[in-house]
Amino acid sequence: MLFNSLGFALFFPVVFILYWFVAKNNLKAQNFILLISSYFFYACWDYRFLFLLIFSTFLDYYTGLKIYESKKRNTKKIWLLISVVINLGFLGFFKYYNFFVESFAEVMNSVGFKPDIWTLHIILPVGISFYTFHGMSYVFDIYNDKVVPRKNFVNYSVFVSYFPLLVAGPIERATHLLPQVESPRKFDYSKAVDGMRQILWGLFKKIVIADNCATYVNMIFDNYQDQTGSTLVLGALFFAFQIYGDFSGYSDIALGSSRLLGIELLRNFSYPYFSRDIAEFWRRWHMSLSSWFRDYLYIPLGGSKGGTWHKVRNTFIIFLVSGFWHGANWTFIAWGALNAIYFLPLLLSNRNRSNMDIVAQGKIFPSFREAIGMAITFGLTVFAWIFFRSDTVADAISYIGRIFSSSLLSFPGAISSDTVPLMICLVLFVIIEWLQRNKKYALQIEGIFSSRLIRWNIYIALAFLIYYVGNFGHHAFIYFQF
Amino acid sequence: MRKFLREFGIFLLIILLLAAVINYRFGKHYYNHYELQYREIVEHKKKIDCIILGTSHGTHGIRPETLDSLGLGFYNFAMNGSSPEFYWNWYTNIFAPNHPKPKYCLWATDWFLFDTVWLWRQYEQDSEYFPDSVFYANLKSPDFKRQSLVLNRIPFTKYKSYKDLPNLFRRYDESQFIISKYKDGFLPYWPQKVEKFKDRYNNKLKDYFTISTRQQQIFEKLVQRMKDDGIQLIFVNIPEYGSQKKDYEKITTFQYLDSFARKNNIPFLNYNLEKRTAISDDKELFADWGHLNDKGSWEFSMILRRDLSSIMR
Numbered sequence: 001m002l003f004n005s006l007g008f009a010l011f012f013p014v015v016f017i018l019y020w021f022v023a024k025n026n027l028k029a030q031n032f033i034l035l036i037s038s039y040f041f042y043a044c045w046d047y048r049f050l051f052l053l054i055f056s057t058f059l060d061y062y063t064g065l066k067i068y069e070s071k072k073r074n075t076k077k078i079w080l081l082i083s084v085v086i087n088l089g090f091l092g093f094f095k096y097y098n099f100f101v102e103s104f105a106e107v108m109n110s111v112g113f114k115p116d117i118w119t120l121h122i123i124l125p126v127g128i129s130f131y132t133f134h135g136m137s138y139v140f141d142i143y144n145d146k147v148v149p150r151k152n153f154v155n156y157s158v159f160v161s162y163f164p165l166l167v168a169g170p171i172e173r174a175t176h177l178l179p180q181v182e183s184p185r186k187f188d189y190s191k192a193v194d195g196m197r198q199i200l201w202g203l204f205k206k207i208v209i210a211d212n213c214a215t216y217v218n219m220i221f222d223n224y225q226d227q228t229g230s231t232l233v234l235g236a237l238f239f240a241f242q243i244y245g246d247f248s249g250y251s252d253i254a255l256g257s258s259r260l261l262g263i264e265l266l267r268n269f270s271y272p273y274f275s276r277d278i279a280e281f282w283r284r285w286h287m288s289l290s291s292w293f294r295d296y297l298y299i300p301l302g303g304s305k306g307g308t309w310h311k312v313r314n315t316f317i318i319f320l321v322s323g324f325w326h327g328a329n330w331t332f333i334a335w336g337a338l339n340a341i342y343f344l345p346l347l348l349s350n351r352n353r354s355n356m357d358i359v360a361q362g363k364i365f366p367s368f369r370e371a372i373g374m375a376i377t378f379g380l381t382v383f384a385w386i387f388f389r390s391d392t393v394a395d396a397i398s399y400i401g402r403i404f405s406s407s408l409l410s411f412p413g414a415i416s417s418d419t420v421p422l423m424i425c426l427v428l429f430v431i432i433e434w435l436q437r438n439k440k441y442a443l444q445i446e447g448i449f450s451s452r453l454i455r456w457n458i459y460i461a462l463a464f465l466i467y468y469v470g471n472f473g474h475h476a477f478i479y480f481q482f
Numbered sequence: 483m484r485k486f487l488r489e490f491g492i493f494l495l496i497i498l499l500l501a502a503v504i505n506y507r508f509g510k511h512y513y514n515h516y517e518l519q520y521r522e523i524v525e526h527k528k529k530i531d532c533i534i535l536g537t538s539h540g541t542h543g544i545r546p547e548t549l550d551s552l553g554l555g556f557y558n559f560a561m562n563g564s565s566p567e568f569y570w571n572w573y574t575n576i577f578a579p580n581h582p583k584p585k586y587c588l589w590a591t592d593w594f595l596f597d598t599v600w601l602w603r604q605y606e607q608d609s610e611y612f613p614d615s616v617f618y619a620n621l622k623s624p625d626f627k628r629q630s631l632v633l634n635r636i637p638f639t640k641y642k643s644y645k646d647l648p649n650l651f652r653r654y655d656e657s658q659f660i661i662s663k664y665k666d667g668f669l670p671y672w673p674q675k676v677e678k679f680k681d682r683y684n685n686k687l688k689d690y691f692t693i694s695t696r697q698q699q700i701f702e703k704l705v706q707r708m709k710d711d712g713i714q715l716i717f718v719n720i721p722e723y724g725s726q727k728k729d730y731e732k733i734t735t736f737q738y739l740d741s742f743a744r745k746n747n748i749p750f751l752n753y754n755l756e757k758r759t760a761i762s763d764d765k766e767l768f769a770d771w772g773h774l775n776d777k778g779s780w781e782f783s784m785i786l787r788r789d790l791s792s793i794m795r
Binding site: 020187189192193196421456459460463464467468469 | 483485486489490493496497500642643644647
């Protein structure tokens with residue numbers, strides 16, 4: 001069930017009615033409805049993997065209790081290890097088994113051995129990377145005495161399986177979500193309106209920006225050998241907007257839906273393409289994953305403390321793991337490595353935290369220095385996206401090689417009169433996002449237009465823009481595959 | 483909560499109201515002679531002895547009114563972009579269940595008859611024009627995409643491209659067809675619109691077409707079905723402008739049609755080959771290289787009437 005599907009448009013109002021009108025102020029009933037609807041939502045993808053989700057939930061629930069009950073540090077460690085090994089074992093099997101087997105065979109081939117490899121037709125359970133990380137963060141937090149384990153299995157299950165974030169995040173923390181699940185929730189008019197607005201903006205990002213870009217991106221990347229250099233540049237640019245529109249659009253719909261149910265989720269994006277350096281980009285892109293890796297991997301490894309070698313090692317580890325988390329392909333690892341290379345000079349020169357504020361705050365235009373910083377960061381990001389989008393590293397290198405040809409200065413072949421509406425929407429999108437960069441999302445306009453008439457006209461215009469310019473080809477969200 | 487639901491309800495109502503206005507405007511904007519063609523199938527306003535099938539070349543090229551003087555009732559069901567697959571669905575799901583069997587079927591078989599790019603028309607796309615009984619019967623059929631049938635039925639959902647939006651504020655563009663002369667499925671092509679096209683008489687397109695074996699198989703299946711229903715088929719190829727006889731001789735579709743017609747004892751009147759007339763060399767009779775204009779359709783229908791008189795005895 002995609003967020004941009006008729007199925008979800010029917011499912012969500014039913015949940016909303018049951019949640020607020022049938023369960024009313026009964027917290028237990030509300031959580032029960034959330035759990036059942038989350039399992040139904042998940043079963044719509046593939047009911048067989050529902051059991052895996054329930055098992056994973058139970059595993060972390062049980063090991064969490066055991067860690068807390070254990071008096072000795074070593075016993076705690078053993079339970080933590082059991083949880084981590086089983087969680088990563090499932091993730092490794094479903095997501096990485098074939099990759100490791102094939103990579104091993106390739107290495108063997110290169111030294112003259114020809115092993116019989118045994119790959120499996122494994123279907124990747126949707127959202128496995130997300131709910132595994134939810135559960136692991138809970139266990140880690142108990143181990144680090146940040147969270148007390150919950151005895152109420154329903155409440156804990158809602159934390160892991162809550163449908164707005166189940167298949168593509170944001171990756172929540174027990175410290176943030178569990179207290180909300182356990183507290184009585186009251187309907188808040190202004191929050192609900194805000195949620196609706198964020199859903200509308202998310203739909204615009206997904207259906208108009210991402211899915212229209214996807215048409216060109218697929219055409220260009222799938223036939224990159226036949227494209228001019230300028231078309232390939234355009235393809236990479238379109239992909240940058242596609243992935244941003246797709247993933248941040250998904251996050252907006254998730255956050256908006258959740259807000260309608262009275263639960264606030266972690267923010268996942270904060271205008272990443274207006275970053276002045278790569279460090280800032282990573283504080284603004286997929287924030288819930290970045291902070292997860294920071295808290296549970298980077299800091300335990302020593303973070304940026306210690307000598308240069310430690311800093312380099314830890315940076316590479318976190319970026320490579322982050323790349324690998326996205327999928328079992330060398331392209332993601334190359335993408336992670338490239339970002340590590342971008343990031344290291346900033347870290348080593350202690351400039352990785354120099355852009356903590358909002359760019360050009362209080363001004364309409366950025367300074368020349370800020371504009372250059374944003375342009376360079378955006379260019380580097382787009383360059384790295386080529387690896388992320390390509391099928392193989394060799395394809396990515398060949399793609400980049402073809403950009404730098406005499407045809408780089410020619411008019412891009414993909415542009416025609418059909419591209420004009422998308423181009424106009426992209427320009428509008430960038431302008432709106434820029435003007436609203438101090439807001440949680442770009443359609444937060446209630447403080448700008450006090451007149452309800454104006455606001456409603458904007459919403460209606462946006463709804464019709466989505467309808468007429470949107471691509472309703474039912475493109476799944478990119479991050480569902482991760 | 484009440485305030486939220488009330489406002490959300492009003493918002494939805496405004497959206498629905500606007501959608502209804504757009505729906506009304508689009509429904510009015512497009513002059514659809516297709517609807518009249520479909521309606522005739524269920525209303526039986528005319529006694530039809532011969533149905534005319536084909537593409538736009540047929541719609542704008544054959545006048546039933548002229549042929550009626552043969553003493554038989556003709557009706558033009560040719561529709562632009564319609565392939566054998568389209569007609570298979572049309573015949574088996576709409577025509578055969580709703581209309582008495584005619585004696586004859588005159589099929590305007592073009593050289594692009596089996597090209598799925600040239601012949602783009604999908605059956606479900608026409609649901610907007612289906613009579614209600616046909617639409618609901620088709621909805622129950624497992625052969626068709628239900629969603630597609632529904633979405634194409636409603637002008638608001640059918641014309642959902644931004645390119646359709648300017649039509650909301652325009653009057654119907656009558657420069658393409660002479661609506662006042664619509665009769666029995668025939669609609670004369672008005673050259674005002676096509677006059678803008680510089681190369682409209684350049685007949686080079688037939689060098690680029692493909693033959694889909696699937697369409698060929700469906701064509702053969704439909705011919706057989708009609709024969710089984712006691713319908714006598716006649717193939718006709720409508721004159722085109724700008725090419726010589728020798729250009730048509732190498733067209734493989736014609737070679738296939740020729741042999742298929744001979745094998746099945748079907749008359750094949752090819753007005754670009756053996757039955758070529760002076761019409762093919764007279765630019766004044768064409769709106770473009772492939773479509774006869776008002777005058778051209780009249781002249782051609784007179785010739786066709788003469789040739790059919792010896793077949794339809």
